[in-house]
Amino acid sequence: MAQQEYTYEIIEKIANYYLRKLVTVKPQIGIICGSGLSSVGELLTTPTTLNYTEIPHFPVSTVIGHPGRLLFGHIAATPVICFQGRFHFYEGNSLSTCAMPARLMKLLGVTTLIVSNAAGSINSSYKTGDIMFIKDHINMLGLAGNNPLRGPNDERFGPRFVALNEGYNPKIIEKARALVEKLGLKGVHEGVYACIGGPNFETVAEVRALKILGADAVGMSTVHEIIAARHCGMECFGFSLITNECVVEYGCKEKPDGEEVLEVAGQKKRDLKVFVEGLVVLLASDL
Numbered sequence: 001m002a003q004q005e006y007t008y009e010i011i012e013k014i015a016n017y018y019l020r021k022l023v024t025v026k027p028q029i030g031i032i033c034g035s036g037l038s039s040v041g042e043l044l045t046t047p048t049t050l051n052y053t054e055i056p057h058f059p060v061s062t063v064i065g066h067p068g069r070l071l072f073g074h075i076a077a078t079p080v081i082c083f084q085g086r087f088h089f090y091e092g093n094s095l096s097t098c099a100m101p102a103r104l105m106k107l108l109g110v111t112t113l114i115v116s117n118a119a120g121s122i123n124s125s126y127k128t129g130d131i132m133f134i135k136d137h138i139n140m141l142g143l144a145g146n147n148p149l150r151g152p153n154d155e156r157f158g159p160r161f162v163a164l165n166e167g168y169n170p171k172i173i174e175k176a177r178a179l180v181e182k183l184g185l186k187g188v189h190e191g192v193y194a195c196i197g198g199p200n201f202e203t204v205a206e207v208r209a210l211k212i213l214g215a216d217a218v219g220m221s222t223v224h225e226i227i228a229a230r231h232c233g234m235e236c237f238g239f240s241l242i243t244n245e246c247v248v249e250y251g252c253k254e255k256p257d258g259e260e261v262l263e264v265a266g267q268k269k270r271d272l273k274v275f276v277e278g279l280v281v282l283l284a285s286d287l
């Protein structure tokens with residue numbers, strides 16, 4: 001089991017180890033790949049690759065579709081760090097572990113974070129294979145008091161209380177919107193992501209409840225990383241790939257499953273790579 005609390009000192013140790021290995025370049029943009037979305041890592045030119053298992057104090061990634069590799073390289077001349085595999089609460093990780101990648105990136109010099117995930121759609125106008133830019137989130141774990149920032153606050157990361165009303169940077173969303181237009185990508189939405197603990201998919205009643213609350217899509221990740229990233233002052237952009245439509249009717253025989261998630265992610269690989277590459281180029285002009 002991974003370290004339960006990732007303190008500043010432990011994350012600093014990881015950063016120092018990492019920097020010792022890769023002395024030359026400082027990443028400016030960080031990417032966390034969601035389930036089945038690790039192909040985004042292929043965008044990095046001549047990457048240096050570290051397996052999570054070889055990095056001291058690092059948790060392991062136990063989910064299929066999360067290879068468990070840290071990549072460092074460039075996307076169109078911009079230095080980038082890319083997590084191929086994230087840490088989920090349902091794997092038994094503490095929220096501090098789930099949030100650690102964001103804090104590590106901060107200590108490595110990253111100022112802008114791009115996160116992706118696979119999600120089920122709640123909004124009935126969304127289709128499998130669509131993309132949703134996350135404009136806001138509903139953190140079901142957080143509303144119940146489970147938050148990666150819970151416990152003593154370390155001011156070296158950020159202040160005790162954090163505003164999240166612009167958790168997902170509106171200016172980056174605007175750039176992403178323009179990019180989608182330019183690339184001619186279809187089926188792209190902006191919506192609210194609800195995070196549940198998982199690993200079970202939602203019941204029909206839960207999907208209906210989330211819909212009433214205002215969620216457009218639901219998944220089991222991302223929000224902990226965004227909270228930690230905002231706490232330490234990073235600008236964030238997140239998107240969901242809709243890999244299945246949530247079941248909202250009793251008697252429906254369709255069942256979401258992990259394989260479907262990976263299959264849809266595989267089909268959208270090309271579009272997502274083109275999109276992320278374009279976004280990095282646009283963001284780099286502001287760094």
Ligand code: HPA
Nearest residue numbers: 118119120218219220256
């Ligand atoms: N629910 C929760 N998480 C998910 C889903 C879903 O329907 N699809 C992909 N991740």
